[in-house]
Amino acid sequence: MKAYIFPGQGAQFSGMGKDLYTNQHAAELFEKANEIIGFRISDIMFSGTDEELKQTNVTQPAIFLHSVILAKALGSAFQPDMVAGHSLGEFSALVAASALSFEDGLRLVIARANAMQKACEAHPSTMAAILGLADDVVERICAEIDDVVVPANYNCPGQLVISGTISGIDLACQKLTEAGAKRALKLNVGGAFHSPLMEPARVELQQAIESTHILKPVCPIFQNVDPRPNTDPQQIKLNLITQLTGAVRWTQTIEQMLESGATEFIEVGPGNVLQGLVKKVNRAMLTSSASLA
Numbered sequence: 001m002k003a004y005i006f007p008g009q010g011a012q013f014s015g016m017g018k019d020l021y022t023n024q025h026a027a028e029l030f031e032k033a034n035e036i037i038g039f040r041i042s043d044i045m046f047s048g049t050d051e052e053l054k055q056t057n058v059t060q061p062a063i064f065l066h067s068v069i070l071a072k073a074l075g076s077a078f079q080p081d082m083v084a085g086h087s088l089g090e091f092s093a094l095v096a097a098s099a100l101s102f103e104d105g106l107r108l109v110i111a112r113a114n115a116m117q118k119a120c121e122a123h124p125s126t127m128a129a130i131l132g133l134a135d136d137v138v139e140r141i142c143a144e145i146d147d148v149v150v151p152a153n154y155n156c157p158g159q160l161v162i163s164g165t166i167s168g169i170d171l172a173c174q175k176l177t178e179a180g181a182k183r184a185l186k187l188n189v190g191g192a193f194h195s196p197l198m199e200p201a202r203v204e205l206q207q208a209i210e211s212t213h214i215l216k217p218v219c220p221i222f223q224n225v226d227p228r229p230n231t232d233p234q235q236i237k238l239n240l241i242t243q244l245t246g247a248v249r250w251t252q253t254i255e256q257m258l259e260s261g262a263t264e265f266i267e268v269g270p271g272n273v274l275q276g277l278v279k280k281v282n283r284a285m286l287t288s289s290a291s292l293a
Contacts, residue, residue, distance in 0.1 A: 001081040003262035004096065005278070006067045006089030008248075009060060009193075011271040012053045017066040018046040026069045029102060033065050036106055041065070056120075056190065060088050060113040061106060067092035067269030068102060074268075082229065082257055084222040086274060087153070087194070087248050088112070090240065096268065097217035099236060104212050111208040115201035116244070120191030122200060127152060127163045127189050128173050132182030135160055135251075141175050152194035154251040156280040161187070163195035194247055202244040209240050220260075227253035229260055254281040 020026040021042070030042040044052050045062050053059060067089065071078050078096070085093035088109065095105035125148075130138050135151070138160045142149045147168030153161035162172055169192075173184035192198065214236055220229035223239040225246040230236060254277070257265075265278045 001261045001263055002079065003257050003265045004071070004078070004080040004083045004093070004268050005265055005274045006083070006085035006092035006096070007063060007267065007269045007271055007274055008085065008087035008089045009063065011269060011273060012059055012062055013270055014048060014050060014053060016045050016053075016062065016270045017042070017069065020066075020069050020073055021046070023073050026073045029069050029072065030065065032103070033061070033106055036103065037061060037110065056113050056117040057110070061109050063088060063270060064092050064095075064106065064109045068095045068105065071096040071268050072102075078268075080219050080266075082220045082222065082260060082262060083217070084227075084253050084257060085224075086250055087224060087243070089269065089274075090221075090224055090243065092269065093221055094214070094217065094236070097219055097221055099215050099217035099221070099233065100212070108205075108208055108212060112201075112205055112244075115204040116191065116193065116198065118204075119198050119201040123191070123197045124166060125164060125192030125195070125197050126166050126169050127161055127187045127192060128169050129183070129185045129187060130160050130162060130173075130176050130181050131185070132158055133160070133176060133180060134158075137179055138162065138176060141179060142172055145172055145175070147171070148192070148196055150195050151247050152192075153248045155248075156251055156254075156277045157284040159277075159280075163192040164197070165192070194243070194245065196245055198244045202241065205244060206241045209237055212237075222253045222256055224248040224250070224253070227256045229256070250277060251281055254278050255285060258282060258285060 034040045083093040094100040149164035149168040149172045152163035214233040225242045
């Protein structure tokens, strides 16, 4: 069974999507996106600098466009049995699975980017990648800190990203290193994504999501906050709303997709980071199964 997975923020690169523009339908979608956004995002994607691509109002729609237009360019070859997206990638997955229209998906991504940017400016905050510790150890130490510090991205076994205030993250990195983490690396991000500090963004985005028409997807989607197969439009909306302040449970998502019969994972969009995470999750599951045998 084929599982299509869609990347999130950080996968962008200069030149992304340029090769797709030779396809007439893809070119029409790029031009439609330029019109909706109000500036030529395609020009920035194809020839912009890394700095230009890092701007919040560019990064998120750019990754969304690359992923969705690539999926549509695949035509009849794009026949997923299940889909999932990492954070921002969840919106790409929903459009690819025909639960959201291209236009509505893009408008939600723009609203999401703007809401997150405002939340970041209101509460200076950050994130850090913790490598080489068990999830429960990271969870326990975060809970002991008297500040906002929470697990944000369960990327794969031994790789968990935490999110919170700057002082809280600094203290957490110190304590997690003392607890045996191989690395506790602060990330160059604008804010504490997938944490309670994104609550203002969640409230703002909730209005946009609730007023958007979501259909039953053509295949199950495994969402970040509830990584089980889902096709119910109302539950999909609720999970999307919760996503900004909830953790990205990618490890659990891949585990569930494998248990649901996924035999081939195809990454749709810029980069191949998710493929590496899938391999690590799969390896950990095989190791666990072997030790129980």
